[in-house]
Amino acid sequence: MIWLKRLVIGSLLCLAGLAVWLWLTMLSPWFYDRPEELPAIEQRTHQVFVYGTLRYLPVRWVVMGSSGSPEPARLHGFERQGLDLTASTGKYVDGLLLTVTPEALARLDRYEQLGIRYERVKQTLADGSSAWVYMRLPMVGQLNIPSPAQGVALLTYD
Template sequence: MIVVKRTLLALALLLGAAAAWLWLTMLSPWFYERPAHLEPIEQRSHQVFVYGTLTVAPVRWVVMRAGGDPETASLAGFRREGLDLTRDEAATVSGLVLQVTPQELARLDRYERLGVRYRREELTLADGEQAWVYRRLAEPHTHTATAPSRQALIGYSQLAADTARPIVASPVSRIRHES
């Protein structure tokens, strides 16, 4: 009986932690502030094409507090690559198109961290309709790898050669080193 109680307590703690994390990341007034350079949201109905976690109904309800009246849709000329879309004329991405209010779009912007993690682009879907699509921003700390310089390679090969030779200390070198 104790094992069952501990298991239920652990499960309750995990669910509570997950709920707290979801609230902090998606709904709380902390941890995201809409960047000032972004255009204000137009006060009209919007269409949004979603292709990831927002295709799952419970996630949409938590994020938007609504279902968004989803319909299947596809975006031609793109392929999904991790959390982003990459242009590829031969590919098509399947997803959903949602009808959202300005308030729901603001909640989606918060969830996607618009201006921080994602940008919102208006693209043409395969059926010719226009819809907002969230696409990843370039990582600001991305570094390109460069080949090591010749001097660095020479230094490395000298270090490798020095460590390959056995070190034999003579009594004279130990006396000089100690003084």
């Protein structure tokens, strides 16, 4: 019988840990500060094309607090590589079109770490409608910065 008590206590601790982690990453005032240079979110409904983890209902409920009324959608001219999109002629990415409130869009911005990890770009979908799409910002290691071997002088301080 002691094993049952340990199982119940362990399960409750795991659930509590999960709840704390979700709160910290999705709702807490820590771990993400919206960059000041980003424009304010317009107070209207928004269309958002999602193609990664946000295709799954439980993730959308945790992130946005709603389902977003998903509809199948397709984005032409891009190819999915992991959780990122790259421009690719003749390719397309299937996903979902969500209709979200300004509050839900702010929560999506936090989830995607808008201005830090992703940017939100208006794109035209296959059906002609336009929607926000989160595109990965270039990582420092992926930027095309010339090295000293390419004839760029480095500044040194004596």
